[in-house]
Each structure stands twice: as structure tokens, then as C-alpha cells.
Amino acid sequence: MPNITTRSYSPQAFDKLNQSGLPTVLARIYAARGIENPSQLEAELSCLIPFDQFKSITLMAGLLADAIAAKKRLLIVADYDSDGATACAVGIRILRKFGAIVDYLVPNRFEYGYGLTPEIVRLAYATKQPDILITVDNGIASVDGVQEANQLGMQVFVTDHHLPGDKLPDATAIVNPNQPGCDFPSKNIAGVGVIFYLMLALRAELRQRGAFQSPAKEPNLASFLDLVALGTVADVVKLDDNNRILVQQGLQRIHKGRGCAGINALLQVARRDGRLISTYELGFIVGPRLNAAGRLDDMALGIECLITDDETQATQMALLLDQLNRERREIETDMQDNALLMLEAIFKLQASNAETQASYSVCLFDQSWHQGVIGILASRIKDKFHRPVITFAPGNGDEIKGSGRSIAGFHLRDALDLVSKQHPGLILKFGGHAAAAGLTINPANFEKFCDAFEQAAQRLLTPADLTRVIETDGSLDESEMSLELAQCLADKVWGQGFPQPTFNASFHVENQRIVGEKHLKLKLRKTESDNKDQKLKKTGGLYDAILFFHNDPLPEMINAVYRLQVNEYNGNTTLQLLLEHWTEP
Numbered sequence: 001m002p003n004i005t006t007r008s009y010s011p012q013a014f015d016k017l018n019q020s021g022l023p024t025v026l027a028r029i030y031a032a033r034g035i036e037n038p039s040q041l042e043a044e045l046s047c048l049i050p051f052d053q054f055k056s057i058t059l060m061a062g063l064l065a066d067a068i069a070a071k072k073r074l075l076i077v078a079d080y081d082s083d084g085a086t087a088c089a090v091g092i093r094i095l096r097k098f099g100a101i102v103d104y105l106v107p108n109r110f111e112y113g114y115g116l117t118p119e120i121v122r123l124a125y126a127t128k129q130p131d132i133l134i135t136v137d138n139g140i141a142s143v144d145g146v147q148e149a150n151q152l153g154m155q156v157f158v159t160d161h162h163l164p165g166d167k168l169p170d171a172t173a174i175v176n177p178n179q180p181g182c183d184f185p186s187k188n189i190a191g192v193g194v195i196f197y198l199m200l201a202l203r204a205e206l207r208q209r210g211a212f213q214s215p216a217k218e219p220n221l222a223s224f225l226d227l228v229a230l231g232t233v234a235d236v237v238k239l240d241d242n243n244r245i246l247v248q249q250g251l252q253r254i255h256k257g258r259g260c261a262g263i264n265a266l267l268q269v270a271r272r273d274g275r276l277i278s279t280y281e282l283g284f285i286v287g288p289r290l291n292a293a294g295r296l297d298d299m300a301l302g303i304e305c306l307i308t309d310d311e312t313q314a315t316q317m318a319l320l321l322d323q324l325n326r327e328r329r330e331i332e333t334d335m336q337d338n339a340l341l342m343l344e345a346i347f348k349l350q351a352s353n354a355e356t357q358a359s360y361s362v363c364l365f366d367q368s369w370h371q372g373v374i375g376i377l378a379s380r381i382k383d384k385f386h387r388p389v390i391t392f393a394p395g396n397g398d399e400i401k402g403s404g405r406s407i408a409g410f411h412l413r414d415a416l417d418l419v420s421k422q423h424p425g426l427i428l429k430f431g432g433h434a435a436a437a438g439l440t441i442n443p444a445n446f447e448k449f450c451d452a453f454e455q456a457a458q459r460l461l462t463p464a465d466l467t468r469v470i471e472t473d474g475s476l477d478e479s480e481m482s483l484e485l486a487q488c489l490a491d492k493v494w495g496q497g498f499p500q501p502t503f504n505a506s507f508h509v510e511n512q513r514i515v516g517e518k519h520l521k522l523k524l525r526k527t528e529s530d531n532k533d534q535k536l537k538k539t540g541g542l543y544d545a546i547l548f549f550h551n552d553p554l555p556e557m558i559n560a561v562y563r564l565q566v567n568e569y570n571g572n573t574t575l576q577l578l579l580e581h582w583t584e585p
Contacts, residue, residue, distance in 0.1 A: 086231030137191025192231030
């Protein structure tokens, strides 16, 4: 059973926020997310970290300005996920506005794999004949690929946000907040954010060179923040102060109908109103449809959807992406059913042996699995069993590819690095972040890798780490459980590292019925413990609530973790409690 705890916060931070004018409940929520000063909640573009804090960004901007003036051919080499696609679209759109000759190439994951590999470099050289390669959302680990480009006479500009390995590529210039010696404080910025910052630096360089006839001729780079917001949220990077500004500004553009044709079309095919969307829609509605291209087909379709200004073309491509996403869901469902059967057999075997302890990690491989969907599968299993998970599928040649997702307290990329150092040659290549990573191994070494990864998990995790913890923002007074607060929270930016507020309370279930064949619609009344006999008694008003994907009746009394939700139905706007977890008292 999960442990339900209340987020702690600094009393000093709470007092400062409360005294600045924030209501008590908001001051408590923000203090629990590390906000210490009201200025951290500012969302104006002027509050962004200056671009010159990036190491080598002015150098790269100057070289790009030279290349544009010399009419050199630029080629963006992108990653095949939402971050890579949006980063590519930002680069293509803005560089073309600056007069650059620029094209793009995105590796097909099934043929070339991730990053600037020597094979991709040779393909780029043969088909595009660029003078300069610009990586987005990849490249920091592409030592061999950069070397190949140098030998072929092409310069390489690396823009990335992933953690570097022991050796940096011999690129002409590197812009990455996580490279040694970079003082840019937002280490969590996504790949799309890095290329956007480079474009800010390039505009400043072109302005200094007199490239724009007047300020009115300068491209408004804020008009591309919808793409930055999408890539940032979809890549599940931590929403620190700087990232929240980027996302807030991008959302505001979409709300005002100023999103690009591709994002608008993706929202339309999903039947979502752009004026009302939040980070949820970016992360769970638009992002998966865009990702489906890279998972099942070719991310070029997603990139084309994001760079076109033709609404008809954007709609046609969005419909294709939506269909791919439906196919992805079907494949995912089959793989998940298969994985759960495999795990059931493993758990039964462990339970039958008294000397065998429960595993600290999960590693699974099936010859029939789709390598474009194993990352989602790993995430689903991680959520269900609260273990670091790596799932494998057949790769190219005699390799299998793994995609991992991790839990708090277990840095996945560092764990793979540990395994790699303790067992040289076991992992052919790897890379990633704390929460997500990818790797390639020889199929003959699968069992050996599973054992090595389990050893790393047991070394780095404690038994307490394996118990899921649900953090809430505590209880709400009756006066705070309002539509006004629900609307206020809905207008804010929440996400990874800055979680959407949840609350917990005890309720009496006054009424319940099934809606849509698989959801429970509820009427709940808050209860409190009587100090005399410790029995729960009804208090307060009656609340509408919903519990998705659950059609079994609830007991009369429940403890629930819930969110405040604005419910719009038949032209009426009301407060609804969205239940995320429940137990019996």
C-alpha cells in the first residue's frame, strides 16, 4: 500500500509568500514546491535567465551568423521524440526567418538508432551535402559521429541537454547546460529550450551586425514559444522557475489562438479547445500524437506538421499522427498484457522460494515487442510496481534495445554508468537522464545484464525506496474547497518537479453510479473524527466527484486523495473532485 504524506514546507517561505498577498492555501502550496520568493512566480519573458550564461553560446551564434552571411548549407539533425521534433521545428522556422539555407534530417530509430552516429553523418553527407551539422536534443555523446563529420569536412554544432559522458565530442562548438564549465543555472532545460536560447543569441549577434533594417524587421521569437512549451512538457523535464516561464508564455499564445498550425491541428483532431488547455493537454494529448510518428513510423511527419503554415496540410498530417497514435495504443495494450503475464510468473517463482527476496528492479525482453513502444511500457510497469524498469525489444542486427524509467532515489543514467564500469563490454552504449534512459546490449547478455542491474538497484536503493509515496498538500477547509480555487489552480503551470496540487480527506459516499461504462460518478460528504469515540461523522457540504476507470462500488466511508477540478457540462461550470487514490479508513 502506498504511504500518503503531506508535503513539508518552510514556515519562513510560507510567511513571506502569505505576506506578499497570496492566499493561505496558495502560499502553502508554493512553499511546498520550493518557492521562497514571490518573484519566482513571475512569468514575464524579462525574467528569463539571460542567454549569455550558456557556455559557448555567443561563439556558436557568431559562427552561425558567419555561415548565414556566407550562404553555407546548414542541416539540423534531430531526435525522434517530441523534444527533438519541436527543437527541430524551432531551429528550422527561426533560421529561415534569419535568411539561412537550412534543412533537417531525423534518424529513423529502426534503421539508425539515436543520435549523430557515423552512419547518419555519412547519410547526411551523401544526400544533403551540408557544410554544417547542427544537432538538437542529441550530440553530447556522439564522439564517433562528430569525428566522422570532421573527417568528411563538415563542422558540427552540438546543442543538447543530456548528461555528457567521460569524453566530449570534438565539435566546433557545444551548447549544453550540463557540459563541464557551463554556468547556466537551469540544468533542467529541454533540448527545445536550448535551441531557442541559441536563436536568441543569434538574433542578438545579427542585430549587432546590422542585419535587420529596423527593429520592426526583427523576427518576434516569442511567437515560437508554443513549440518550446510543447517540447518542454512532453520531455518531462523538471519545471523549474525558468522552464515554467517558457511553458506559461507558450500556453498563453495557444490560449489566444496564436499557436502554430500544427499544434492547433493536433488539438482539433483530439477535440480539445486550445483556449482552455493546460500542461496536461500538452503532455498527454498533443505530445503522444507527435511522438507516435517517431515510435511507429518516421518523425519527419511530425516535424513537417510543426513547420507548415498551411492549415489544411497541418490537419491532414495531424489526422495521420492521430491514427498512428491509435495504432500505438493497441500495440502498447498487447505488450502490457504480455509483460504482466511475465511478471506474474516471476513473482510466483520468487514467492515459492523462501530464500529469494523480492526484486528491486524489473528487466523484461520479448522478441515480439516493438522498440518504439518499450519506453511507454517501462513507464506503465514502473507506475504499477514502483521499481526501476527496463524493457527490451529487438534492435538492429544482433542487438536488443532497452528503454528504462526510474523511481525517486534511483538515478537511472548513473546506475547504467555503474553497471558499465563494473562489467566492461556488457552495455554497448547508453545515455539519458535520472528518470529515463536508453541502452543497447547483446541479446546473449540479457540475463547477465538483468543480474548486474539488480545488483546496482540493491546497492543504490533501500527497502523504503520501494514503497510508493503519495504526497499531498494536506486537507482543505470547507471555505477553501471552492470553484474559485479550482479555476485558480487550473490557470497555473504544473508538471514534473512542480506537481499539480492534490489534497486528502475522509468522505462519506452518499451516492455512486457508473457513467461511460467504466467510471464512477460520486456524491461525497466530508467527515471528521469525533474526539470522544474516534468515529467518523459527517460534516460540511456535498461534493460531486469522479473516479476514472473504476466501476466497482466504493465502501460507505473512504479516505481519498483528490484534485479540485473545473467541470464544464451542458453550459454549466461546477466544482468536481477528481479522485486519484482511495482506501478504506
